[in-house]
Amino acid sequence: MSLLERIYYLHARIQDGRYPNSGDLIGEFEVSAATAHRDIAYLRDRLLAPLAFDQKKNGYYYTDSGFRLPFADTPRLVTLLGVLQKMGEETGLTNLPELRQLQKKIAALVSPKQQGLAELIHCEWIETEEVAPSVFSEVLNGLLNRTRLRITYRSPGEREYVREIDPLRLVNYQGRWYILSWCLLRDSRRLFHLARIIRAERTEKRTEHVLAPDDDCLAGSFGIFKGETAGRYWAEVLLTGTAAKIVRRQRWHPLQRLEVTEEGLHLHLPLTDDRELLMKVLQFGSQARVLAPESLRLKARTEIENMSKNYNYSEK
Template structure:
């Protein structure tokens, strides 16, 4: 057997150990197509490389990849590497872990084969995310990671939590799910002291300690953790809905905006656009897509925000704001040709 064959088999073994918490020896040997003796030698080779592989003897004996003092190399399939890179790209706007995401993405893309870099670049170029939500308070990346592992492994944790009034409490909980909602991370858990479900803001959690005590997960009320969080918080914030009168027929506006927006209604030979968002800034930013003069009919908060914008001409007119751009001499020129003028 060649050295390359042995290396490939060990990498395959490592990949299998990373995908499941526990493997029986017989199943691993069958997956690899080797004898039990060869499997044990390969396990030893992994240990020599720094991986902590625990072995349980007996009829039901098997192997488990455990955490070590140092982070050893990891093995990803092509599909896993692409998924990881895309996830890091799309989560780079999350406060508290943004810098860590960028650093991890840089390391990953540096070693990716060119065929995978091309796939990731194509995916990034072909997709457009919506405006990221602002996060009022950053989270501790280590706390988030410990809670995620506790949810996955169904292990109790002890933590210190600060309420909105600043009152601190120490709790022992059974974490079930992490939910990202309206710019914040929430932990859905069963509070052992209170014998009830709790929704805890992760940015208010400090000093998380693993207990290594396993539990049988309870079913979240309603069976949906995300819906449970929304219900506990009283539903989604109403946010803002703008009303923009565009000096162009609705057919032309729809053709220009494409898939970017569809909330239009005809107003004679003009168009009313009613975009909604929780925050005012994305609504203001959306106006740069328009190539025609337009009038902001509301809400008043958006009018006030636009009045301080140095790249748009705004004139108050009976409670509304008239926002204009220098008319293009050639109506076929694009925004990049014309630019935004004050």
């Protein structure tokens, strides 16, 4: 039985006016006298319970009947921890031993009646990829210890190459894990998808590059394809029908601007790369139209024309 279960037991008996003592803990949980006394001290000293001992009744009581355990009846806390656990499972970190430790800690943190709450949470991301536990651990160590890493990376085209990187930020975007890094070969910042890193190893070198707290390279533009903010520009998309009603309630980017006109909803977004926005526009079909910049409007039109060729055939 966990410490928290014994604390809940002790707390409940005090609230019921049962005047429990160390003997009750020993008898109920089959723990040693030393453990029982530590539990009582934990309730008094760490949880600041107004605990007093009644010599006549040979047990403990609260001098303030309104005292509550700080973690009692907190389904929101359990929900938050459960979401973190489910996020790890659904974003490619299933094999991490730390995730299993988190599950155990959740069970130890909450009352028995709340332990099933995490199982009532369902989180689902699509198009996720498994991250090797060894890679994840090395990346975290590199970040925390400011150590340069040598990674072997496999591109979407299955080409493998080796890079030395200074890790800057661990990024989760739409369920996928990335490491924002300074690439020594390219002498610029690059995002590497963790699931495509085959091997990661620490070097003896310290990182030379850091990300300043006020650097907005991650938040300065829409989408995962990040570029330098000096190359940022604005795109405008017109949404109509159901798409307009949906997007009006959404936040695609902190700097977005929404404008309602007779035509529909005008969505303005900062970009440094237009690939992801193009995919989003195509997702809404005829209810989304690129207005600016002209280069993106032409890309959208060309892609739609090429897509139509896939369906331009006569049924036999």
